[in-house]
């Protein structure tokens with residue numbers, strides 16, 4: 524029997540994490556792998572590294588820890604570089620642009636300093652000129668739709684800018700025809716293993732389950748599959764949940780989640796991504 528690690532954050536807990544951990548351990552056992560859970564604080568002790576496996580599933584977003592583990596020669600699923608790109612939407616949008624992947628028109632907010640903030644907001648006029656209203660504003664680091672906002676006019680846009688912390692922010696064209704719905708394609712090892720369509724029947728434009736989105740199984744088109752694989756590859760993920768928006772001009776990439784929770788998708792489709800992930804880890808071990 525081979526051994527691998529499952530690395531989780533020491534402070535962020537929850538039912539969904541526990542369920543994923545159990546699904547991954549079970550899928551590992553099916554591959555004759557013993558999957559040992561390590562929490563991020565375990566690595567403060569240097570002797571933790573003495574019995575390091577060749578590969579580990581990294582469910583944390585602690586990219587410095589990930590980099591440290593890679594420095595020790597451990598192959599991580601996902602890599603530090605992939606998690607870095609996915610965890611900041613302003614970085615992933617640049618990766619999509621570089622790879623010519625269709626996405627909503629996006630403008631990255633000019634950077635400021637924490638002790639200075641945005642001393643004037645004149646530049647919002649030019650952004651409004653280019654994107655029009657309503658427009659979508661996203662904080663670089665955010666999940667479950669919690670840091671994604673809709674500004675219907677300049678007053679709302681200025682109010683959002685005054686409320687959110689000056690950090691990585693992007694402004695995006697609102698894909699009105701897809702409001703309240705999106706596609707989530709789950710990619711493992713360069714293959715789409717399952718897909719759902721999420722529909723929010725309330726008047727919220729976000730399709731996230733956490734905001735009322737309901738998941739339905741979805742059979743992706745060839746173009747949707749192609750796009751999800753390109754986006755996942757652009758971010759360098761081994762496994763990821765890729766969100767697509769269906770625009771009138773075809774599918775667009777919304778984001779790539781290196782740390783996507785898969786229990787909802789599993790319930791809707793019957794596909795267990797943990798089995799695909801552990802089969803990929805087995806290849807490397």
Ligand SMILES: Nc1ncnc2c1ncn2[C@@H]1O[C@H](COP(=O)(O)OP(=O)(O)O)[C@@H](O)[C@H]1O
Pocket residue numbers: 627659661665666667668669670671695696697698699701702703704705728729730731766768777778
């Ligand atoms: N440009 C957009 N136009 C229309 N809807 C959008 C746009 N961007 C995001 N959304 C909606 O908001 C949801 C959350 O945005 P997303 O970028 O995926 O952030 P999160 O990481 O919080 O899930 C998406 O699933 C989608 O339903």
Ligand SMILES: [Mg+2]
Pocket residue numbers: 667668766778
């Ligand atoms: Mg999303």
